[in-house]
Each structure stands twice: as structure tokens, then as C-alpha cells.
Amino acid sequence: MAKAVKFDRTGGPEVLEVREVEVGEPGTGELRIRVDAIGLNRAELMFREGSYFYQPVFPSGLGYEAAGVVEAVGPGVTGFAVGDPVGVVPSFLQTDYGTYGDHVLVPASARVPRPAGVSAESAAAVWMAYLTAYGALVEDGHTRPGDHVLITAASSSVGLAAIQTANHIGAIPVATTRTADKKQRLLDAGAAHVVVTDEEDLPARLKEITGGTGVRTAFDPVAGPGVETIALGIAPGGRLIVYGTLDPRTTPLPNARSYPALSTRTYTLFEVTSDPERLARAVAFVNAGLSTGSFTPVVDRTFDLEDVSEAHRYMESNAQVGKIVVTVRH
Incomplete structure (x- = not known):
């Protein structure tokens, strides 16, 4: 048995x-x-x-x-x-x-x-963590070397994998945490910047970090009304990717009257794991990061x-x- x-x-x-x-x-x-x-x-x-x-x-x-x-x-x-x-x-x-x-x-x-x-x-x-990060940040090529990437709820396993993935492709990871308790650990994990959302104005800090433009990609597992705050810190032409529903409230769609022109999309890991060709690319990418030490x-x-x-x-x-x-x- x-x-x-x-x-x-x-x-x-x-x-x-x-x-x-x-x-x-x-x-x-x-x-x-x-x-x-x-x-x-x-x-x-x-x-x-x-x-x-x-x-x-x-x-x-x-x-x-x-x-x-x-x-x-x-x-x-x-x-x-x-x-x-x-x-x-x-x-x-x-x-x-x-x-x-x-x-x-x-x-x-x-x-x-x-x-x-x-x-x-x-x-x-x-696999859950790194394949999720790969599918959202790498597979379609939207996020480029030098781009700022906002990673919310960054102390999760997916958040840490996203920090390492952003660094691996030459992007600049900007992590968030609600309280300052985890700030240093996120910096030690490779985040270029950490925003403590209970103490700092997120859109203002993102504009400060990026020289006024905002981040090109935001990667968010929370959803709910908070996406409107995130959207204010995304650069024109940038992308908001929502991959979770930690906040069960309705998630609004940011509109062009209040926010820069941006694309929004939901994302699920199954987009990668249910497609043999995508999964093969993802596994090769993750294994390369593991073998070189970029992914830990x-x-x-x-x-x-x-x-x-x-x-x-x-x-x-x-x-x-x-x-x-x-x-x-x-």
C-alpha cells in the first residue's frame, strides 16, 4: 500500500x-x-x-x-x-x-x-516557478534586455524565479513587498530595486526608478483593484500580465483615459505545459539556467x-x- x-x-x-x-x-x-x-x-x-x-x-x-x-x-x-x-x-x-x-x-x-x-x-x-516565469517573460519576446520588469508579491517561489529570469535575460527586476521585513532578502535574491508598498507610493517609485518612463512589463499574481495602481507605473506600450487571483475581488481593466496606452493579458502556466513545443523550449531554457548557476x-x-x-x-x-x-x- x-x-x-x-x-x-x-x-x-x-x-x-x-x-x-x-x-x-x-x-x-x-x-x-x-x-x-x-x-x-x-x-x-x-x-x-x-x-x-x-x-x-x-x-x-x-x-x-x-x-x-x-x-x-x-x-x-x-x-x-x-x-x-x-x-x-x-x-x-x-x-x-x-x-x-x-x-x-x-x-x-x-x-x-x-x-x-x-x-x-x-x-x-x-518547475512551477520557473516555467511560470519563462512563459510570461520570455516565450513571446516582449521583455527585452535593459527593460524594467515589475514583479509583485516577489517573495513567492514564482516571484523569486521571475527575478532570476529577468536577470538571466538582461532585464532589470523591480520587486515589491508589503512590509520592509523581506526587503533585504529580495535584494539578496537579485532584485535591482525593492518597493515596500505599505510605505511607498508604487507608481511614483517606479517612475523614479525608470527615469520617468515606467516599467515595460508588470508581472502580477494578485489581481483585483490593485492592478489600477500598478498600471499607473507602466510605460506607454508596456504590458500588464496577471497570472493569479490572490485578491478575489473583480479585476478592472485599466482604460486609456486614465492610464498610458498598455496591453493587458491574463496568463496561466498551462499555456506552456499543455503545448509540447513550448514545454520543450521552456525546459531547455530552465535547464540552461540551472546548469550555469543563473537559476538557484x-x-x-x-x-x-x-x-x-x-x-x-x-x-x-x-x-x-x-x-x-x-x-x-x-
């Missing part, structure tokens, strides 16, 4: 339970993976709460991201063999698959080779699988800088 995290109703971290389950053999196009580490993501908290863009089907598992070793290969799967170290990227619905367990089935299309020399804990912190996943804290509820509580506290990882003992 394997262990898996399940829940029977939406709610707080207390609804999560570690249960014994029968995993079985992988079907066509699937792999069974012995999981060594699991990367936690805000999407999983929202899924557990019932506030994600689709609802769980009970009893439900959860989890988008993991690192481990191939344990069994299903029919039709090529390119991977038993014993291969792999990572799991988010390219499926949590109602179909989940990574919170010690042995899990995943679609073969969701696995990528684990880079040599990268530990399971670090590998579990890579930041793991804030690890928890044992049995303490998964506590790991969710810690993420809800917003105290972390970087990734929260759950480790699995075999």
Missing part, C-alpha cells in the same frame, strides 16, 4: 489526511513514480479551499509538482526507464492526478528529466509528508521567502 494525502470536503488545512491507498500499475501513457519531494503551490491551497477555478471531486487528492524516480512505465511511454530521476510539471487537473503521496501515477507528458546534480528537494522547487531554486522550509497540514498552514501565513517543500521518507 502507498500513502496519499486526501480530503473529503473543502476547508482549512485540517481537512487533509494521509491515508493508505492502492496505486496500481500505470496505464497507457502513464508513469508510476516513487516520490522523494513535493513542491507546494498556492493553487493547491485554493483547490483545497474550493476557491480554485475548478472544484475537487471527493475523495480528492491534490498536488501539481514533485520530484522522484520512475518506478514503473505504462504502455506507449518512451524516453524514460525504471530508475530514471524525474520531475513532475503541472500539466494536468488535480481531479485527474495528484502528487501528494509517496508513490503516484502521473501522465508521462508531465514528466521531465531531473537535471544532474540537482537534489530532489531543489527539483521539487523548480530557493527552498524556504521543508516538512515531512505526515505534517502536510502544517505545511499548508505555513504557506497561508505568508511568512516564507521561496518554496515550501514536503519531503517523503521511504
